[in-house]
Amino acid sequence: MANIKTVAELAGVSPSTVSRVINATGYVNEATRARVLSAVERTNYRPNALAKSLKEGHSSTLCLTVPSIQNLIFAEITRGAEDVARENGFTLVLCNVDDNEEVEREYIELMKTQWADGFILCSRTGTGGHIRALRDGGFPLVLALRFNEEDVGQFDIVSVDNFRSVYDATAYLLRSGYRRIALANGQRELFLYRERLRGYRQALQDNGVPFDSALVLSQQGGLDSFVPQVRRVMALPEPPDVIFADSDPKAFVVLHALHELGLRIPEDVALLGYDNVELSALVQPPLSEVSQPLYEIGAAAARAVIRQIRYKEEHGVLPPPVSLVLDVELVIRRSTR
Amino acid sequence: MANIKTVAELAGVSPSTVSRVINATGYVNEATRARVLSAVERTNYRPNALAKSLKEGHSSTLCLTVPSIQNLIFAEITRGAEDVARENGFTLVLCNVDDNEEVEREYIELMKTQWADGFILCSRTGTGGHIRALRDGGFPLVLALRFNEEDVGQFDIVSVDNFRSVYDATAYLLRSGYRRIALANGQRELFLYRERLRGYRQALQDNGVPFDSALVLSQQGGLDSFVPQVRRVMALPEPPDVIFADSDPKAFVVLHALHELGLRIPEDVALLGYDNVELSALVQPPLSEVSQPLYEIGAAAARAVIRQIRYKEEHGVLPPPVSLVLDVELVIRRSTR
DNA sequence: CTGAAAGCGCTAACAG
């Protein structure tokens, strides 16, 4: 591919002049400008972004880490992030890290050397000293969806109110007359699932319903682990009248397990999901959901890093961290009554 | 971040020596080697990949274009591609192009200037002169899943035998006693769906079953367009006894539409899907599927570009194109009998 | 308004 020098020679000017017309920086005589443009045209010249990046000290690249893109939740977030990245002239590098902090660390290390301009991390897990170090190193970063308690005020965060949303949904279930509410709860290592559990317990307590630990199913390893637990809980002398799955992937396996048991939904037992991914409206019965704005979380996260990048360009330092808490909405379909 | 020069000074050697120890290229005295390593340690030095790329003329970056990552099919492929990219030291840039050839073109143009080392395109649509130009420009590229008839022999291609797989599945349905087989067929602009349709027709013909155009539902715009068509076809005097959806996203909406109609599956009408994404085993009833190795398609595509990249490094030109046709498998679950 | 020159950080001959 042609470079700036060949274009310059063809146009009979210096490389700096070509640079000026390409980037519309500085005055340039209309006639020479035309000559340059024509030379660009003829050589089909495209500036080398690598060289430009090296010179300017940034790469217009964002790094997004997710547990796995195969999970619909993260696919949705990724799409949101990619859309706003592109609108702003950034390119998105996708990193699947599988809940593996080591892989996450390596990826971040790699992307630092590639001069990623910023990071969107949806894979927060463990203690994450490397994430601290990343920000301390002056790298713009935002935590989306997953974050720890102690992260608040330390990093930019985009999420929903996990406690509140589950509290409200549980209260709604109670108001609807459900009394034996089971919770299919995600990995306890993640703050967000601890919060969801806390919201559930608090709502029970505030409504005078005793907490029954036999009614909480918790993830051990893969999602499959919910199948035997659903069987167990439905075999209880007093089985639940509704199961609240605190994420849609879980909701789908719970739904499946319930069907295998030959149970009717919501007649025999109701089901409430969390996330509201598109498919939740398509399964049988269509699921009632706590609807989390996943696409918007991704989009907002991208906006947040870009804000940091621009701020840093201007002021030389990262702006103070901000947290963005997006609203959640209850959508009632046919899996609850 | 520290650069090679500061490390060199700290170690009391020249930058080239640092480069030599970092890259394990050329002999270096054990003692000075140790000094350099220590300096690297102390400065927490990481080589600047951008500079390295500029110098070496490649970026260790692969560009993957997909219609949308929100589609489970492409999420699966993406994961496969990313895994092998990473194993080989490549980084994956994700480009959602939404069946929009213009966006695809722009993305490719952008990634060329970023010196992407290779392209995996799952978004092939239209005439794609820009794709020809890309390969003519010496860029390694592979078409995965989606390709046109005339692409064979021109580009590396990774896919399945669309004609054969649908032919076989249709023949299976016939052998199972189904006689009125409806086909929910994808966008006719895509070669792969034309091939699937052809496989269906051929199987019918070879088995002496007349083709009935009233039995083919075809995508007009979004997937929603199948809902009224399912209604229409089930209201026929002689409704189908099975619907074959030639991709899983379609299968899910057809399944939904059937449920809304109050039909039992497979008693009233059976359903066969295509793709075998994970969720297809979880819906009610679990779907019988033509199982396409999506993850493997992505992985194989990544291997294919990397092969081209290496070949080009060695020989200066792209290797002759090869097509890889992966096997498909019929998985019978409970949506057919 | 335009060109010369320096330099982003790195690697690779080429000497020594």
Next chain:
DNA sequence: CTGTTAGCGCTTTCAG
């Protein structure tokens, strides 16, 4: 075994 030099392609003072 190690340093010097040149240069990847671009931008950006600084002169003119």
